[in-house]
Amino acid sequence: VGFGLAEVILEDERVEDIYINAPIGKVPLIVKHSEYGELRTNIIPSVRDAYGWASRFRMMSGRALDDANPVLDTELETENFRARVAIVQEPLSPQGLSFVFRRHRERPFTLPLLIHYNSLTPLAAGLIWFLVDGARTILVAGTRGSGKTSLLGACMIEIMRKFRIITVEDTLELPVNYMRNLDYDILSMKVGSAIAGTGGEMPAPEGIRTTLRLGDSALIIGEVRSKEAIALYEAMRIGALANVVAGTIHGDSAYGVFDRVVHDLDVPVTSFKATDIIIIAQKIRSPDGLEEKRRVTSIVEVRKHWEKDPFIEKGFVPLMTYDAKEDRIKPERALIEGDSEVIKSIAGSVREWAGKWDLVWEEIVLRSKIYELIVKTAQERKYLELMESDFIVIANETYHKLFKKLKEEQGYPETKDLLFLFEEWLKAELKKRGK
Missing domain, CATH: 1.10.8 (Helicase, Ruva Protein; domain 3)
Known part of the structure; x- marks a missing residue:
């Protein structure tokens, strides 16, 4: 579609990212490969190519890219791949244009695939399946490149096709089109970027509030990054969607998520209690630093009987935790012994399960x-x-x-x-x- 060798490289399923750094024309293209890590190529895009790409992405996205709006977040989709694209220019990047392409898998990940890649265990997958069926509110957290979006996509596949799904994203990354081909009833909503010029797009908070008027649905938020968090927690607290609510957020622990949501994004402390489950995904590095593997490192329940600090007041209860020695996530006492308020809440609405932890x-x-x-x-x-x-x-x-x-x-x-x-x-x- 006119993006040169970058487009050709992105057709390789094992490519994760492409970095094209400023100054264009002097620095080689860098590829991040799933097997070989970061690779310095012998490809050096020309200045003409770079400005042509920037103009094309500006036109395709309908978003601004200029001195007043030096960041452009958008997406690129062809018959062979989907990718998220971030472009930075002057004055934020003093040496001129730079690009990052993050490739997404054409088909969504599934929990069995994540078991196959040792990202989680069958028990963790069974628990996540149960929680999604139980219509809980779930935040998938992790550091950059930890597989949050892949895990969120796998959770979406666990939603039964009889339920409607609404997705809200500022950059289209979720596997909406593929799920539509699988006969899911799914509505994709694109809102304005939290960090870049958005043209005439609706702001994310208004987009989320709009979903409350679109009927009973599962709500999936591509990434919680800014003031849309307040609108999201409004939806979660009133239970307006009557189904699972899930999204991704940056954070490396349950408390890190709480700290970000409450102190950075200004969600009231009491509103955070609307979160039922926090799933943490992380990159685990080998001792030599040369290899990385993605793992689900914890599944944490958020209890409701605390006032100010869920960490001090024991509001975070781990259901499963990663064991580094065994390189797998293992069940904690609360899960094994049935001391989970979230799971009991799900069971309480099913006649056959009410009060019967064994079942x-x-x-x-x-x-x-x-x-x-x-x-x-x-x-x-x-x-x-x-x-x-x-x-x-x-x-x-x-x-x-x-x-x-x-x-x-x-x-x-x-x-x-x-x-x-x-x-x-x-x-x-x-x-x-x-x-």
């Missing part, structure tokens, strides 16, 4: 076994397509249908029976596909 725990473990079975089968048969969103959406719906079928027959499904029926269904699906 709730069995449900979470069963979901983890479903995903463990899918991942193991995909790996053994070298058929990784089983872990992609196209199949996972069908698998999740099959699980719910089998649960309903056994419930009608048995009163309440036996775990072993449900797992057996799912395994038989999986075998039949593989046979259909010649695998």
Whole structure:
């Protein structure tokens, strides 16, 4: 589409980022590769190319890029890839234009894929699936490049297709088009950038408030970065959307998220209690500093019985925590022993689960076994397509249908029976596909 070798490089699925630094014409293009890390190339874009790209992105986005608005956030989508684009120019960048392209996977990540890549365990995946089905409010937090958006996309795939989804983003990064092709009822809303000139776009807070007038929906916020946080917490507190509310935010711990939301973004302390779950994703570096791996390092419950500081008043209760020695996230006592107010709240609205922690725990473990079975089968048969969103959406719906079928027959499904029926269904699906 006219972006030269940068466009060609972005067609490689293993490319994560491209950096083109100022001064253009003197500095080589840098590629961040999923296997080889940062690579210095022998490609040096020309000044003419750079100014041509900047003009094209300005025109495509409808956003300003000039001395008064020296930052442009936008996106680039072709038949072969999607990428987020950030452009900086003078006076913010004294030596002229610079570009950053962040490539997004064409298909959304799924929880089984994240298990396959060791980013989380089957139990963590089963818990997240349960929490999304339970219509909780979830913040996915982490440092830059930790996989927050990928994890949020995986959470979106856990939403059943019978529910409507509304996404609000200032730069389109979520896999909306692909999910629409999977027959999701999904509405994408694009709002003005919090850090750049936005032209005639609606500000993010007004965009979020608009979703409250669009009917019962799951609400997904691409990234919480500025004053839209206040509008988001308004939506969360009144429960206007009647389904899961989720988004990403920068922060490396539950308290870091609280500190940012309350002290940086001016959300009232009491409003923060509308957050049910904080999932932290981080980059873990090897001792030599040469390798990085992405891991979900904690799943934390936010309790409601505190007044000023949830850290001091024990308002943060870890459900799962990363063990560096074992390189995996492990369940904490609160999860194992049923001391989770959020999970109890979900169970309390289901007649069969109310007051029966054993059944709730069995449900979470069963979901983890479903995903463990899918991942193991995909790996053994070298058929990784089983872990992609196209199949996972069908698998999740099959699980719910089998649960309903056994419930009608048995009163309440036996775990072993449900797992057996799912395994038989999986075998039949593989046979259909010649695998």
